[in-house]
Amino acid sequence: MDTVTDIQLITVPAGRVTLSDRRTQRSWTIALAPYRIAASVVTQDLYAQVTGERPAAAQGGRLPVEGVSWLDAVRFCDALSVRAGLTPAYRVRPGAEGVESAGDVTWDSGADGYRLPTEAEWEHACRAGTTGARYGELDEIAWYRGNSRERMHEVGGRKPNGWGLYDTLGNVWEWCWDVYDAEVYGSYRVLRGGGWFDEHWSCRASVRRRSHPTFRIDDTGFRVARSVL
Template identity: 35%
Template sequence: MWKKLISNPVILTGLFGCILATGGCAGQPAPQANQSIVAGDTAALQQMVLIPGGTFRMGADDSTGMPDELPGHTVQVDSFWMDTHEVTNREFAAFVAATGYITTAEKPISKEELMQSLPPGSPEPDSSMLAPGALVFSPPDHAVPFDDVSQWWRFVAGASWQHPEGPHSNIDSLANHPVTQVSWMDAQAFAQWAGKRLPTEAEWEYAARGGLREQVYPWGNEALTAGKAKANTWNGNFPYRNTTTDGFYGTAPVGSYSPNGYQLYDMSGNVWEWCADWYDANTYLRDEKGVTNPAGPGKGFDPDDPGQPKRVIRGGSFMCSDEYCRGYRVSARMKTTPESGLANLGFRCVRSVAQRRQ
């Protein structure tokens, strides 16, 4: 049954439709735990670095960019603090221990919520489709069409941040790896507890560029494959053969590669990162005259899947390669529904300069 749903182009356009992101799809609820989220003992959290404000050219101006990265436009951002690396399993565990928070992937979905996400006339789901779980990367052993993501993703009941590949897995040896299988609401809840927030898309791209002007990657224009490994990406033939030339098959411990000019790690590859903004494919067309501290559109619009509003994700992941994704370019944009929990999606936080630094 899930295979049919994963193969449905209406549901799985772009990255993933709401149906694949257990925990509810009816509306976009505010982040909430099973108890009040209050600023707690954040001593286990990482240090932040100051990103000096400035003006930059956001997006792409040439053939290196996708349509939703065009046109390049001038954006100004104020200074802000940013996590040096993606939020780790250790940090997320501290949040859960302090608050008792239950993530989206750990909650069952109701039949009513599921039906709202399906095309009209779809049959009612059986009970197996309502169990908590998330999408797990399950690569084939042969070449497959890139337009059928069901060839390398499958829904696994019991998959969650603590069991990223399903009930048989755990994070015992992954304390310093980025937390995954967390929804946008989960990331928001963590940020609220930590006294931080998610970055705007503009802040994220500005920080990823590391002070460089109109370069393709956080390290400049040198090809990803030139010289020593620069990021955790897919090496070989996606999705069936990974040579692990960069040292890792899946996620890597944060900080495994050289930082960019702002001393930020993994702004390219490892896991995609949630941003605060709604995704709108046409945002840059409206912003080309330049804006200051843009917070993104008021609602989401994905022309490939207009019935499912999505949030922006940035930075690419260990599954990106030149032949498939290229999401590790600093201007690359991707999107998925706020409820989505994925094996290659995490987040990092920021804090406005006006806020008290921990």
């Protein structure tokens, strides 16, 4: 547990993960060094403590923060890093509200501050050493359309995966650092995990979604990570 931010960080071992994209029928393998990732997505209480804002449509301190853009998440990470006495991981170009290109935000990979996981880190952590579509029975591990009663739920209410991560599938989609496909979609960023209103087929470890980095909607949040330096 980070005693300054009260975030439970899970140390994830090094490994390899194979990502795939159904649209292009392409797959690629990435080797990962160890890193740390939050056991739960950022809650509304934590987001409010750091930013003074509660943007979520459904209010509740232990509910995931939602209605936040990728750029909101980046700025939160930097603010959280400053609060914890760490070096911010990101540099946002002044006047970059639109974030029209990937060059508007740069990542200092040598910084020890909080950041968004890459999608490879996210999937590696989600799978927790498993190889199937999910790390357990969906109704036991995730809030999705089949059991959510069409609303969001507090973090940590379903069974964690084998490494102690909660809600990587279901509840809210999670922003990742990566650009989805710059040649086709420009600055659109990757979303992972599925949400409370999604059907079961969207709540799988390999599913990729994309959206513009300024997009905000009520089924999208994020969790934070840190590099092991």
